[in-house]
Amino acid sequence: MGWTGKILRVDLGAGSCASEPLNMEWAQAYMGQRGLATKYLIEETDPKVDPLSPENKMIFATGPLTGTIAPTSGRWSVVCKGPLTGAIACSNSGGFFGAELKNAGWDMIIFEGRSAGPVYLDISNDEAELKDASDLWGKSVWETETTLIQRRGDNDARVASIGLAGENGVLYAAVVNDMDRAAGRSGVGAVMGSKNLKAVVVRGTVGVTVKDPMAMMKTSNSAKEILAENAVTGEGLPTHGTQVLMNVINEIGALPTRNGHEVQFEGAHNISAEAMAEPRDSDGQANLVSNHACFGCPISCARRSKIDPSHFTVKDKPGYQIVGGGLEYEAAWALGAATGVDDLDALTYANFVCNEQGLDPISLGSTLGAAMDLYAAGSISSSDTDGIELEFGNTEAFVAMVEATARGEGFGKEIGQGSKRMCDKYGHPEFSMTVKSQEFPAYDPRGIQGMGLTYATSNRGACHLRSYTVSSEILGIPEKTDPLVTEGKAGLVKAFQDATAAVDSSGTCVFTTFALSGEDIAPMVAAACEGDWSVERFVEVGERIWNMERQYNIAAGFTGADDTLPERLLKDAAKSGSAEGAVNRLDEMLPEYYELRGWDVTGVPTAETLGRLGL
Amino acid sequence: MFKALRMENDACTGCHQCEMMCSYGKVGAFNPAKSVMNISVFKGGAANIPSTCTQCEEAWCMVVCPVEAITVNSVTGAKEISDEVCVGCKVCTIACPFGAINYDADSGIVTKCDLCGGEPMCVEACPTPALAYVAEGSTGYEKMRSYAAAMIDLDDSPVQ
DSSP, X not given: OOSOOEEEEEETTTTEEEXXXXXXXXXXXXXXXXXXXXXXXXXXXXXXXXXXXXXXXXXXXXXXXXXXXXXXXXXXXXXXXXXXXXXXXXXXXXXXXXXHHHHTTOSEEEEESOOXXXXXXXXXXXXXXXXXXXXXXXXOHHHHHHHHHHHHTOTTOEEEEOOHHHHHTOTTBOEEETTTEEEOSTTHHHHHHHTTEEEEEXXXXXXXXXXXXXXXXXXXXXXXXXXXXXXXXIIIHHHHGGGGHHXXXXXXXXXXXXXXXXXXXXXXXXXXXXXXXXXXXXXXXXXXXXXXXXXXXXXOOEEEEOOOTTSXXXXXXXXXXXXXXXXXXXXXXXXXXXXXXXXXXXXXXXXXXXXXXXXXXXXXXXXXXXXXXXXXXXXXXXXXXXXXXXXXXXXXXXXXXXXXXXXXXXXXXXXXXXXXXHHXXXXXXXXXXXXXXXXXXXXXXXXXXXXXXXXXXXXXXSOSTTOOTHHHHTSOSSSOOOTTOOTTHHHHHHHHHHHHHHHHHHXXXXXXXXXXXXXXXXXXXXXXXXXXXXXXXXXXXXXXXXXXXXXXXXXXXXXXXXXXXXXXXXXXXXXXXXXXXXXXXXXXXXXXXHHHHTBOTTSOBOHHHHHHTTO | OOEEEEEOGXXXXXXXXXXXXXXXXXXXSBOGGGOSSEEEEEGGGTEEEEEOOOOOSSOHHHHHOTTOOEEEOTXXXXXXXXXXXXXXXXXXXXXXXXXXXXXXXTTTEEEOOOGGGGSOXXXXXXXXXXXXXXXXXXXXXXXXXXHHHHHSOGGGSSOO
């Protein structure tokens, strides 16, 4: 109950699909989704495997709450070794695909090997079959999804697929479901492409059952009430989306701008939630059309946007004059502030292209910012960039380079390798705003100290969604801490990391944690699942997952030396804002963090810690 | 006076909580495919339209049923299907002008909204004002008013 108890194992080399029972002992120890899929990956693959080889496996995973009445129950994840980082990759997505997969009766799909030619997986409840996808190879996510739904003749079928980026091996290619929801980070789409797997289409009518339906209703209703009454989940996110943060973060001076040279962007307002809602001069319409919910979500933070049809990016392209997935904060920051571009419709167009061809806008925008930095330093010139004048703030150049990257053309191929490889190649590794080769997102660690430790220690490379201490340091949730202070941040980061690992593994959305705590979420898991799901055990599972991921990375070759930040954040002081004159003081936080984690001074979990967690 | 479901398209975000709760009431599992409240999504998610049986006063499904499997609940006014009596002939699905009554291949009979005996679970589940259970005379007035307001600012008009 909660779990369907079934795994679909797909051998792409043999072209076969088989059902097997879920390991219930592991389900009790790792809950589901992120945790449970990682456990399977560790047991079945060598952490030193080449991420793009047939020996890497890729797991589509739901959690025990996915598809239930629990609020935000639409989450699912793609787990594999990541090609961008060489570390464990777990990319979480919303939309409707995950709940549909669960409704078809599957907790997970494990993909192994590589197909000789392009295929897609067609699932109807317990029937699963690999089918020829030769005609879909070379098509975008949008074309693929539309074609597969038409082919099945069922509008209720759901699709997850890759676009050109995944096919071409862009190292931050995404797996996109429901047209614009993405398992975006670490290049999981490139792994899918390396397996010659174009798409998964699923229709599920089996239904999801839980252990104690009455307790499920009661705990879910109570969680929904708390979410509705909370200022962030009941008001800020539904109205403005995550973009509610743009002006706030810029104001305090923690908006990494022009590849981290500055921490405030003069164009921030132009690309903010407020700007999205303002009617344009040209056609009197606002960029923002409406908000939208993922499956089971009462928060409804997703944006639906429409670009001005006369804007240069879409003027002669009716295919983009549509209502599509609009800018979220991280995308608006990466595509905008990191590159110095403040043309809202141009950024929305770039975001559409990311959805259409399956790219992570965070890594794309940050890599474009790094390329502009190389261009400004004279390390590359327009002869390298196919004549494109890649200056900070040059909107036309930005758009041209986004298109080239999506199609894998010219200098776009370099951009598609991510900023670490590109900056290494052109002799300026210090220009790469990455940790473990993954681009960091929209919070400058000079102005928000805890986010420095968050990025440095994130198991999947720099990421805000592994411990969102912005919640405490800026928004004051669950309690306000000073963003400029390092004291106490080690404990804060650890607590956020463990809780987030548990929430992810349940199959619900981390955004609920602005309002809900383990006291609210664990009882929903307890209502859905057999076993002891006290709050203490819920958080312990999170800690176990964090240490398991760490063990994977150590086995893959990472050491404590990789728990660091780009020099720019550690040596170049913020030029303005509340953190003016400050750098990130990672060295004040990291040793204490290792100690609190029960790791030795080199960042390796001690035998005692591993024993305590049953690892 | 009976009460009726009022559905406000503009408020619906497409989260499908209603479908989950409805299907739980019908089949004991969270299974949107078995829900008799349906959300149709258009315009890339910018338009989400809830729809279900409106409980017609003179219900064509009931009129055409050859075995009298559909009866009126005297408390709620809902047109309810007797699982024991229904033979799955599907004539009602042809008669209904709105597609609000459908054949379920798994059970072999038709299925439709029965207002959950007067406490519609979809309304309880809905996190927005999109679904409400109101006096049946007031289902359309607010909607008409909102459409009218889109054309004329009613607050400025002399007569309200």
